[in-house]
Amino acid sequence: MELEKKPIKEFTAKVIKVITETPTTKTLVFDISHVDFDFYPGQYVMLNVPYEGEVLKRAYSIANPPTRKGLLELTIKRTPNGRASVVLTERVKEGDEFLIKGPYGKFVWIPQMGTNLVLIGAGSGIVPLMCMLRYISDSKLEHVRATLLYSNTHYEEIIYRQELEELDRLSNIKVVHTLTRSAPEDWKGYRGRINADMLLKEVDNIPANLYYLCGPPAFVDDMASLLVELGVDKESIKKEKYD
Numbered sequence: 258m259e260l261e262k263k264p265i266k267e268f269t270a271k272v273i274k275v276i277t278e279t280p281t282t283k284t285l286v287f288d289i290s291h292v293d294f295d296f297y298p299g300q301y302v303m304l305n306v307p308y309e310g311e312v313l314k315r316a317y318s319i320a321n322p323p324t325r326k327g328l329l330e331l332t333i334k335r336t337p338n339g340r341a342s343v344v345l346t347e348r349v350k351e352g353d354e355f356l357i358k359g360p361y362g363k364f365v366w367i368p369q370m371g372t373n374l375v376l377i378g379a380g381s382g383i384v385p386l387m388c389m390l391r392y393i394s395d396s397k398l399e400h401v402r403a404t405l406l407y408s409n410t411h412y413e414e415i416i417y418r419q420e421l422e423e424l425d426r427l428s429n430i431k432v433v434h435t436l437t438r439s440a441p442e443d444w445k446g447y448r449g450r451i452n453a454d455m456l457l458k459e460v461d462n463i464p465a466n467l468y469y470l471c472g473p474p475a476f477v478d479d480m481a482s483l484l485v486e487l488g489v490d491k492e493s494i495k496k497e498k499y500d
């Protein structure tokens with residue numbers, strides 16, 4: 258399906274709120290009420306990040322749905338030894354300004370593309386998937402069914418944990434967690450990497466869904482191979498690799 262491109266805008270925007278999501282992850286909320294900015298759920302922007310006299314350009318998925326106007330939310334996880342992500346998660350404060358350009362990307366979903374969705378993410382790969390879930394919830398798209406499979410190393414690292422619990426209470430959204438390294442004693446989710454057993458248990462009629470995979474390149478490639486083995490057509494698998 259060929260979508261009409263949203264116009265690319267370049268603008269400066271001020272951080273109006275910094276939200277701590279996990280010990281390594283922050284959400285920066287920008288005021289963009291001065292810009293006529295529109296995008297599809299799943300798209301990203303390029304952010305210019307000043308770093309030791311240089312300017313680093315980095316891609317960040319848009320976390321808020323297009324239904325919430327005037328604001329732009331980016332959720333950034335600190336990459337060990339990373340540069341931009343360390344500035345963004347440790348040094349940025351309210352009032353700081355950044356140059357932003359976008360939207361970009363073909364990892365998008367709108368209801369006309371399919372109404373049975375399976376979203377599979379690891380770590381910060383949740384961000385564009387959360388945008389899609391927030392869009393489904395905000396727009397009351399009750400005919401859309403979405404299952405999120407979300408993999409993290411530790412419980413404390415689950416981004417948007419409370420909001421995901423709330424979304425899971427909606428009749429058309431199901432949230433499934435797995436933890437790969439450690440889990441609390443009373444943990445009710447899965448342990449270990451997302452595998453065929455998990456998919457067969459949690460997803461009805463596997464080949465009949467539209468899949469969105471997001472996270473580190475190796476995770477996305479592994480998930481895509483697994484889905485193809487389970488009979489999913491390549492055309493039904495959309496991928497966004499955070500490299």
Ligand SMILES: Cc1cc2nc3c(=O)[nH]c(=O)nc-3n(C[C@H](O)[C@H](O)[C@H](O)COP(=O)(O)OP(=O)(O)OC[C@H]3O[C@@H](n4cnc5c(N)ncnc54)[C@H](O)[C@@H]3O)c2cc1C
Nearest residue numbers: 316317318332333334336337338339340341342381384499
């Ligand atoms: C489309 C897209 C959307 C994205 N959306 C998000 C998002 O929503 N949230 C998010 O958190 N991230 C997102 N990312 C990832 C993000 O763009 C950055 O790649 C990430 O924040 C790391 O940037 P950095 O400058 O901190 O790391 P860099 O400094 O670029 O380092 C990256 C890695 O390289 C290693 N490294 C650094 N310097 C060296 C060196 N000299 N030699 C060897 N290794 C080195 C680091 O240890 C680190 O592991 C997205 C990426 C893409 C492509």
